Amino acid sequence: MRLSRFFEELRSAYEAELDDLMTDSGGHDVLAERLKAKRAQVPLLLPMIGCNPEMVAVAFHGGMRFHSPDVMRDLAAQEPEDLPAWSDLLSAVELVPWAEKLAATVLQNPDGDQFLVVTACLEYLQGKTGANPERPPxxxxxxxxxxxxxxxxxxxxxxxxxxxxxxxxxxxxxxx
Missing domain, CATH: 1.20.5 (Single alpha-helices involved in coiled-coils or other helix-helix interfaces)
Incomplete structure (x- = not known):
């Protein structure tokens, strides 16, 4: 799978953000608790979706199901100016109920449409094996x-x- 420079950089930042949320200073798994808090903060974090989407995108972690890997792989190769509209992705991406509510909040922001597309791609890439997708066998x-x-x-x-x-x-x- 070929990643655009845009998604290559964001993927690393997204994974780092998830890693930061994963454990507390004692090494205890607190991801679920921190994601719940992040989801509650989404309305306050909306100003960040244009400049630091990875910091808000983690709120959707675990809230998307992907029905078309081909569409998602094609998406991962796109630069931001070439991304489709969120409505064009809905046949390939399903939101679980709590994520639908978050998406409705995000779509009220002028950058919300592109943010959801970026978030879907980041979540899809994170769900892959964790191996570098561009690394040859x-x-x-x-x-x-x-x-x-x-x-x-x-x-x-x-x-x-x-x-x-x-x-x-x-x-x-x-x-x-």
């Missing part, structure tokens, strides 16, 4: 060997540095 065995070699180089460099600082050298690869 690789031979996993070669990749594993390279990573193991990199780990060995880093470990050896770290052991060398510690030895230079006066610590006993312990090499995890030699069994010491």
């Amino acid at each position: 690789t031979d996993d065995a070669d990749e594993d060997e390279d990573e193991e070699g990199d780990d060995r180089d880093l470990d050896e460099a770290g052991a060398d540095w510690l030895s230079e600082q006066g610590f006993d050298r312990r090499d995890r690869f030699s069994g010491d």
Whole structure:
């Protein structure tokens, strides 16, 4: 799948926003609680949908179902000026009831139509496997060997540095 520069950048920001909402400082999963709070704040956050849509789009997380992956893949390749109207996407995207209510609020904003299109695409991309959609397939065995070699180089460099600082050298690869 090819992502436009626009969606490539927004996707990263959207995933970071979700990650920020995921856990509290103690590592506890608080995503559901924080999403509920975010949804309640949507009317106050509407001024942000033009400049930072990812910060508001997370309110729709889990509220969309996709019926046409082809339409969504085509959408992900578009730049903002080429995006369709929200009404054109309704055959490919279904909103759950609570998300329909949020969408009605968002559509009252002049930028609401484009925001919902962007949100649908971000939510679709987030639902993918998490792998980089532009990354070509690789031979996993070669990749594993390279990573193991990199780990060995880093470990050896770290052991060398510690030895230079006066610590006993312990090499995890030699069994010491």
